[in-house]
Amino acid sequence: MPSSARPTQQQIEQAAARIAPYVHRTPVLQSRNLDELTGCKLFFKCENFQKAGAFKSRGAVNAVFSLDEQQIKQGVATHSSGNHAAALARAAALRNAKAYIVMPDNSSAVKIAAVKHYGRLVTFCSPTLTSRESTLKEVIEKTHAIEIHPYNNTTIIAGQATAAKELIEEVPDLDRLIVPVGGGGLLSGSALAAHYFAPHLTVIAAEPEQADDACQSFVQKKFVPSVHPDTIADGLRTSLGDITFPIILDHVEQVVTVSEKSIVAAMQLVWERMKIIIEPSSAVPLAALLEKKINCRSQRTGIIISGGNVDLNHLPWLSS
Amino acid sequence: MPSSARPTQQQIEQAAARIAPYVHRTPVLQSRNLDELTGCKLFFKCENFQKAGAFKSRGAVNAVFSLDEQQIKQGVATHSSGNHAAALARAAALRNAKAYIVMPDNSSAVKIAAVKHYGRLVTFCSPTLTSRESTLKEVIEKTHAIEIHPYNNTTIIAGQATAAKELIEEVPDLDRLIVPVGGGGLLSGSALAAHYFAPHLTVIAAEPEQADDACQSFVQKKFVPSVHPDTIADGLRTSLGDITFPIILDHVEQVVTVSEKSIVAAMQLVWERMKIIIEPSSAVPLAALLEKKINCRSQRTGIIISGGNVDLNHLPWLSS
Numbered sequence: 345m346p347s348s349a350r351p352t353q354q355q356i357e358q359a360a361a362r363i364a365p366y367v368h369r370t371p372v373l374q375s376r377n378l379d380e381l382t383g384c385k386l387f388f389k390c391e392n393f394q395k396a397g398a399f400k401s402r403g404a405v406n407a408v409f410s411l412d413e414q415q416i417k418q419g420v421a422t423h424s425s426g427n428h429a430a431a432l433a434r435a436a437a438l439r440n441a442k443a444y445i446v447m448p449d450n451s452s453a454v455k456i457a458a459v460k461h462y463g464r465l466v467t468f469c470s471p472t473l474t475s476r477e478s479t480l481k482e483v484i485e486k487t488h489a490i491e492i493h494p495y496n497n498t499t500i501i502a503g504q505a506t507a508a509k510e511l512i513e514e515v516p517d518l519d520r521l522i523v524p525v526g527g528g529g530l531l532s533g534s535a536l537a538a539h540y541f542a543p544h545l546t547v548i549a550a551e552p553e554q555a556d557d558a559c560q561s562f563v564q565k566k567f568v569p570s571v572h573p574d575t576i577a578d579g580l581r582t583s584l585g586d587i588t589f590p591i592i593l594d595h596v597e598q599v600v601t602v603s604e605k606s607i608v609a610a611m612q613l614v615w616e617r618m619k620i621i622i623e624p625s626s627a628v629p630l631a632a633l634l635e636k637k638i639n640c641r642s643q644r645t646g647i648i649i650s651g652g653n654v655d656l657n658h659l660p661w662l663s664s
Numbered sequence: 665m666p667s668s669a670r671p672t673q674q675q676i677e678q679a680a681a682r683i684a685p686y687v688h689r690t691p692v693l694q695s696r697n698l699d700e701l702t703g704c705k706l707f708f709k710c711e712n713f714q715k716a717g718a719f720k721s722r723g724a725v726n727a728v729f730s731l732d733e734q735q736i737k738q739g740v741a742t743h744s745s746g747n748h749a750a751a752l753a754r755a756a757a758l759r760n761a762k763a764y765i766v767m768p769d770n771s772s773a774v775k776i777a778a779v780k781h782y783g784r785l786v787t788f789c790s791p792t793l794t795s796r797e798s799t800l801k802e803v804i805e806k807t808h809a810i811e812i813h814p815y816n817n818t819t820i821i822a823g824q825a826t827a828a829k830e831l832i833e834e835v836p837d838l839d840r841l842i843v844p845v846g847g848g849g850l851l852s853g854s855a856l857a858a859h860y861f862a863p864h865l866t867v868i869a870a871e872p873e874q875a876d877d878a879c880q881s882f883v884q885k886k887f888v889p890s891v892h893p894d895t896i897a898d899g900l901r902t903s904l905g906d907i908t909f910p911i912i913l914d915h916v917e918q919v920v921t922v923s924e925k926s927i928v929a930a931m932q933l934v935w936e937r938m939k940i941i942i943e944p945s946s947a948v949p950l951a952a953l954l955e956k957k958i959n960c961r962s963q964r965t966g967i968i969i970s971g972g973n974v975d976l977n978h979l980p981w982l983s984s
Contacts, residue, residue, distance in 0.1 A: 371691065392939045612976060619712045619941040619972035652939035656932060657982065 349587045351502035351533070353540040359502040360509060363405040366438055367395050370507070372514050377617045382633040383640040387518065389511040392622050392652025396458065398579075399507050399530055399650050400431035400494075406503030407492045408435035416441045421489035423469070423476040425451040426579055427651050428494035430458035437462045444489050446480045448472075454655050495529030496585025505533030511646050512542045519643040520546040522629035524650055525558045525599065526580035528588030534648060535595035549592070549599040550632040552577045552607060558584055559599040562592065576660055577607055579625035579650060600638060606631035608660045614649075621652045624660065669907045671822035671853070673860040679726040679822040680829060686725045686758055687715050690827070692834050697937045702953040703960040707838065709831040712942050712972025716778065718899075719827050719850055719970050720751035720814070726823030727812045728755035736761045741809035743789070743796040745771040746899055747971055748814035750778035757782045764809050766800045768792075774975050815849030816905025825853030831966050832862045839963040840866040842949035844970055845878045845919065846900035848908030854968060855915035869912070869919040870952040872897050872927060878904055879919040882912065896980055897927055899945035899970060920958060926951035928980045934969075941972045944980065 351359075373388045391399035408420060419442030422432050429445045436443035443464040447456060448471035459466050469479035484491060493500065507530070508521060521538060525531040531549050538545040551558050555573030561584055573581035584592065592599075602610075611627035613634075614620060626649045632638050633645070671679075693708045711719035728740060739762030742752050749765045756763035763784040767776060768791035779786055789799035804811060813820065827850070828841060841858060845851040851869050858865040871878050875893030881904055893901040904912065922930075931947035933954075934940060946969040952958050953965070 397939065615941055615976055619717065621935055621939040621941060656935055656979070659976070659979070659982075662977065662979075662982065 349498050350591055351498055351505060351536055355498070355502045356505045356509060356537060356540065359406040359499070360506045362409050363402055363503060363506060366405045366409070366435070367401050368393060369510055370394055372511060373618060373620070375618050378613070378630070384633060384643055384645040387511065387515045387644070387646045388618070389507055389646060389648045390620065391507055392620060392626060392649050394651070396427065396430045396434050397651050397653040398427035398431065399504055399648070400427040401434065402506050403500035403503035403529060404428065404431035404435040404492065405438070407497060407499040408432070408439055408441065410499045411490065415490055419443060419487060419489040420492045421480060421484050421487065422446070422492050422494060423480045424494050426455055427653055429455065430462065432492055433459045433462035433464035436464060442487070442489065444483045444487055446476055446483060448476060452655055454653070458653070493585070495527035495582070496587045498587065500529055501533045501536070501587065501591070503533070504530045505537040507648055508534035508537035509541055511648070512537060512545070515644070515646060516542070517644060518542065518545055518646045520548060521646040521648070522548045522550055522632060522638065523648050524577070524580055524625050524628040525549040525551050526625070527582040528558065528584045528592055530648065530650060531596065532588040532591035535591060539595050546597045547595060548638055549596050550628040551599060551601050552580055552628060553601040553603055555581050556601045558592070559601050561589060562596070562599040565593060575607070576604055577625040577628055579623065580628065600632045602628055602631040602635050602637065606635050610634055612661050621654060622649050623651050623654050626650045626652070669818050670911055671818055671825060671856055675818070675822045676825045676829060676857060676860065679819070680826045682729050683722055683725040683823060683826060686729070686755070687721050688713060689830055690714055692831060693938060693940070695938050698933070698950070704953060704963055704965040707831065707835045707964070707966045708938070709827055709966060709968045710940065711827055712940060712946060712969050714971070716747065716750045716754050717971050717973040718747035718751065719824055719968070720747040721754065722826050723820035723823035723849060724748065724751035724755040724812065725758070727817060727819040728752070728759055728761065730819045731810065735810055739763060739807060739809040740812045741800060741804050741807065742766070742812050742814060743800045744814050746775060747973055749775065750782065752812055753779045753782035753784035756784060762807070762809065764803045764807055766796055766803060768796060772975055774973070778973070813905070815847035815902070816907045818907065820849055821853045821856070821908065821911070823853070824850045825857040827968055828854035828857035829861055831968070832857060832865070835964070835966060836862070837964060838862065838865055838966045840868060841966040841968070842868045842870055842952060842958065843968050844897070844900055844945050844948040845869040845871050845912070846945070847902040848878065848904045848912055850968065850970060851916065852908040852911035855911060859915050866917045867915060868958055869916050870948040871919060871921050872900055872948060873921040873923055875901050876921045878912070879921050881909060882916070882919040885913060895927070896924055897945040897948055899943065900948065920952045922948055922951040922955050922957065926955050930954055932981050941974060942969050943971050943974050946970045946972070
């Protein structure tokens with residue numbers, strides 16, 4: 345990784361200013377009930393209320409609005425089955441730019457509809473990484489669109505960092521921050537935000553046991569890819585990238601893993617007690633506290649609720 | 665109704681001050697997506713985030729904290745299958761007072777658990793109004809507890825009025841307010857809050873077609889009881905009271921009714937687009953806008969989201 349790929353403090357500050365007109369400053373919620381259950385003082389940064397339903401809007405808007413007039417004319421492209429697809433489609437629409445979104449043909453109808461809602465083009469491919477990458481390559485060769493990788497991209501990471509930055513501004517005396525990890529865009533951004541704006545803050549990553557490549561990579565200090573991830577937390581199935589991983593090694597304290605059962609239980613608990621809708625990936629940090637994988641000791645603990653895009657016709661605690 | 669039964673402006677102001685330490689000042693949320701769908705500018709006062717999950721905590725706390733030291737020793741009592749039961753149990757627990765809650769034996773396990781969560785006594789009865797009233801009478805004869813009626817009670821109405829009062833403070837230039845109506849505690853309180861604090865504000869009530877006693881009473885200008893209400897909006901099945909009804913006649917502009925299908929569709933829409941959990945009763949005002957029962961014309965419209973207590977194992981759009 346060239347050292348210039350790691351976002352600087354200034355790049356994160358610029359990202360915050362750049363995206364401010366186009367994304368929500370999401371609320372920070374508390375729950376006495378969940379404080380009692382976990383023994384911590386919890387502060388939930390609610391990116392489920394973010395535009396397009398997830399923190400991904402931050403990175404996507406930052407990336408799209410960082411392009412100059414010449415570049416934006418080429419349009420943007422990515423492959424994604426999830427929240428990045430909708431976020432990038434929305435960000436492109438804000439600049440009246442073209443966006444070419446490659447989606448696996450088994451993507452959920454809800455997620456495909458979200459991309460189409462923003463009036464952008466979807467190209468379907470087979471649901472394998474090889475097919476996704478080759479289809480995207482073809483699209484880019486044909487259109488000359490600029491690829492915006494969902495996480496292994498400096499402007500994306502700088503954008504995602506702004507969620508933790510806002511949380512730190514709102515709750516300056518946080519002791520630690522727990523962040524879910526998939527490809528590491530949110531985690532590396534959050535870890536950098538803590539490093540720059542609250543150096544006392546400990547950052548812990550939480551990951552599904554059944555997609556524990558980040559944990560393995562972290563422990564072995566070498567990249568381990570995500571092979572056959574089998575988790576309900578659909579945002580956390582991807583592998584780390586060569587930009588996100590080194591940042592995580594430098595600035596994350598610990599990576600803990602949780603069971604599928606805990607993820608579903610934590611998700612349901614948040615719905616019941618906090619009356620907010622979060623997706624499975626967002627429940628992973630709370631699951632780590634409930635499983636006591638992280639020592640609580642009454643610490644002031646921030647949790648980034650990454651998104652709220654759920655198919656309401658298929659709730660995990662109702663599936664047989 | 666003695667004229668003294670109708671809460672005065674001062675009584676509502678006192679209620680606001682009295683309950684402030686014990687309830688949330690709930691947030692007011694907006695949704696550009698729902699604005700586009702309805703053609704209004706909507707402001708949702710989110711009592712689903714209230715203590716015990718519903719606006720009922722306002723009235724219950726006001727009633728319990730209005731009692732003097734001698735009265736509170738007697739304890740409080742009510743019959744309720746729903747949110748008032750939990751709210752009164754919680755309010756009594758805050759003063760270390762006894763609370764005797766009569767609940768029909770077919771109450772949902774979730775709601776019984778909520779009352780027991782606050783460590784108060786539940787007496788079960790048959791699920792008829794006669795059985796509820798006679799069982800409550802027995803309990804009161806034995807215990808000398810003070811009855812706190814769920815809505816036909818001046819201090820309860822004054823407490824419920826504080827939700828609309830807060831919304832008016834936060835959005836002073838509202839054009840109208842849509843409130844669901846069951847027994848009329850929330851509606852009469854909201855109508856009085858508008859009358860005292862924002863006299864320009866039009867208050868409209870929304871009710872399920874299949875429990876349209878308030879609409880009939882309003883049109884006929886005489887009390888029509890709720891007989892065999894058959895609605896998913898379980899908070900709106902009760903009849904108006906002799907305190908709430910005259911206030912509604914004086915200060916409510918219109919009562920509109922909506923279909924069961926619209927209630928479920930509106931509820932699901934709020935879950936999907938706003939990422940918040942609301943119960944069916946709370947969806948009735950939005951259903952009225954979606955059914956175009958209320959003329960929209962871009963007006964600034966407040967909606968009171970009454971509560972968020974839902975059995976997550978039985979979602980209405982999933983039942984066959």
